[in-house]
Amino acid sequence: MSDALLLHLSDLHFCKTEERDPAPELRKLLCKAVGTVVEEAGPDVRVGLVVTGDLIDSSDTPAERIADVFRSFVHDLREVIGSAPIVLLPGNHDRRIGGVFAPWSTRAMQDLEAAVSGDGCTYVHAPNADEPLAHSVHELSSVLGVNVVAYDSTHAIEGKISAGGLFRTTDLLAVPGIVGCDKPVVLLLHHHLVPTPVTDVGVMDTSHTTWFERNFVQRFLPWLVSFADREELFMTALGAGTTLTLLGSLGSATVVLHGHKHYPTARLLRATQAGDGDVLIASAGSSGTLEQYRALGPRERTFLWPSFNAVTFRGDDISIETVFFSPKGTRPNVRQVLARATRKGASWEGSRVEGPSISEVRVASDEAEFLLRPGGVGLWDVSCLRRLGTPPGSVRSYQEPLDALPRAEISGERVSVEPNGRVTLRVDPGETSYRATSALVRTVGEARRRNAGDAFSPFQCVSLKVRRGAGLARLVLRGLPRAAEICFGTLTDLNTGQERPIALEPADDGVSLVVPFCPARRLLRIHWPLETA
Structure with a gap:
């Protein structure tokens, strides 16, 4: 038949x-x-x-x-x-x-x-x-x-x-x-x-x-x-x-x-x-x-x-x-x-079937580097440098939502606040940066105070969302004590939502997550446990 x-x-x-x-x-x-x-x-x-x-x-x-x-x-x-x-x-x-x-x-x-x-x-x-x-x-x-x-x-x-x-x-x-x-x-x-x-x-x-x-x-x-x-x-x-x-x-x-x-x-x-x-x-x-x-x-x-x-x-x-x-x-x-x-x-x-492969490289590289500094009580201040490695004009700019606490103060040349309160960063080819004070939770006590019941999690993370196929996707985290010992990385396919663990690599004063030939709609994340004191 x-x-x-x-x-x-x-x-x-x-x-x-x-x-x-x-x-x-x-x-x-x-x-x-x-x-x-x-x-x-x-x-x-x-x-x-x-x-x-x-x-x-x-x-x-x-x-x-x-x-x-x-x-x-x-x-x-x-x-x-x-x-x-x-x-x-x-x-x-x-x-x-x-x-x-x-x-x-x-x-x-x-x-x-x-x-x-x-x-x-x-x-x-x-x-x-x-x-x-x-x-x-x-x-x-x-x-x-x-x-x-x-x-x-x-x-x-x-x-x-x-x-x-x-x-x-x-x-x-x-x-x-x-x-x-x-x-x-x-x-x-x-x-x-x-x-x-x-x-x-x-x-x-x-x-x-x-x-x-x-x-x-x-x-x-x-x-x-x-x-x-x-x-x-x-x-x-x-x-x-x-x-x-x-x-x-x-x-x-x-x-x-x-x-x-x-x-x-x-x-x-x-x-x-x-x-x-x-x-x-x-x-x-x-x-x-x-x-x-x-x-x-x-x-x-x-x-x-x-x-x-x-x-x-x-x-x-x-x-x-x-x-x-x-x-x-x-x-x-x-x-x-x-x-x-x-x-x-x-x-x-x-x-066994292979996962979806990259079909088109739109950008040479897509990178985000985060630097943490102790901020308010139980909080982190964050500095971020975004790089989109592609010739100007080959990829249109886009708005990237910033995941920070509701009352965080965020500043940067391309940062804007939408009418619904959502804060976004306009990502252009080349380099883009922003700073955020009291942006992330640092301690278990502060996380428990802000999140009740099962909404509480003893972990924090930074992330990079790759919107276009990239020859190289790279997420870096610096400023976290003992980062190489306590951090772990994940890669999420945003077409399906499935999350997989991925090994981290050492970087200057921190760790990095590197994905060569990264397909579009992927989320890179570096996680670490909150401080207990």
Whole structure:
């Protein structure tokens, strides 16, 4: 059989209110990115598409709005994928108001099914509360050459507040042909089985809620239950551990494809008992939103581009790749391999994939040198020299936010304060410098005074955000006693938020973090522990 391609979309969150709904152009850009992947795969590749939940943003969306948006969306998809089968699964936002508040409902998915029923090749898997939650998806199984099963993990029909669900092993065991199957089993669902990186400690987004809802989530919930305002505690589906054990005991090589956390990642769980199968888990990011995460500190948010996964089946080989697309349509797609593996019986023999490589060197070097001096009580004064090593005019200037304490006094020729109070530095080719008094916390006591509860951290850091591909990225820290003994470095991929440790090098009176041929959107950081006295 020829190669097969499964386009895995998730978390569209269409049909928001007028002020929050992504512009129709974003849906057009998504379809364009899907079309590019299909075109690059070639005309002989068999194609299928699945959306694993959160198609709409709230279950109380009017039926006419659902019909208008999804008839147009499916029409645009058909322009690029032809008559390939499209399978739609519900998420918590399709079942509850705002994805959180009761009642658990089937109405929105019924309205959506009615809206796309005329297409003929679009299928909705959204069982009622008294029906089995798992079914074989023959339309995708025949295209992909694997055994595809859809599971509705949104089963949370009781309770006034929930973004989670339930896994029942009996529903999976009732699906014929999944036990000891001689083909891979592909399980489609919305909720995650294992925590996803970066988002697993994130606080629930309350930026578009009422005053009461915001205070309920931010104050009352964590007072009642520790960390109850965090997504991982509030958004999981019960029975995930039991389900993982069951999937291994099926005796088949299994692939789990899910969404829910708006973050692309892949994990391979190897079997530990004879006769069991391996489980390859891949999460898709959000295809319809810009996911926010705080990689730059508590006051500075970073955004993930919208994305979807492209899962390629080539004989016994599988490749899972994330495709990020520009929300403004001004940049080419960014493709990043999450996993590659070969099926051998019930096992997946994974091959390690390289991280994204630098595609374009825009600047010769991007450097930041920090000098610390004791300032106010329990605080550091900071001097910084920024260097952008590129010929003038080849790269435009940009505003770089400065991560300093709220009342720090910052001075420099190119420092400016925005109306919202955010302080930025205009970075031009060549050298730029600034000074900040009482800019960083120096002692544990001062950090504890300024940060309550789990917001407290016994570490401090300085950072360099590389916006363009650089032939050399370099972050230097000076003025810290015993820096070589206590400091450690990390490199964060701002496309995914994943942070990795990186070795430091000695520098005059300090340490440096050096990354040759550094790709764009990388964050270099040097950390050190706070003083205890």
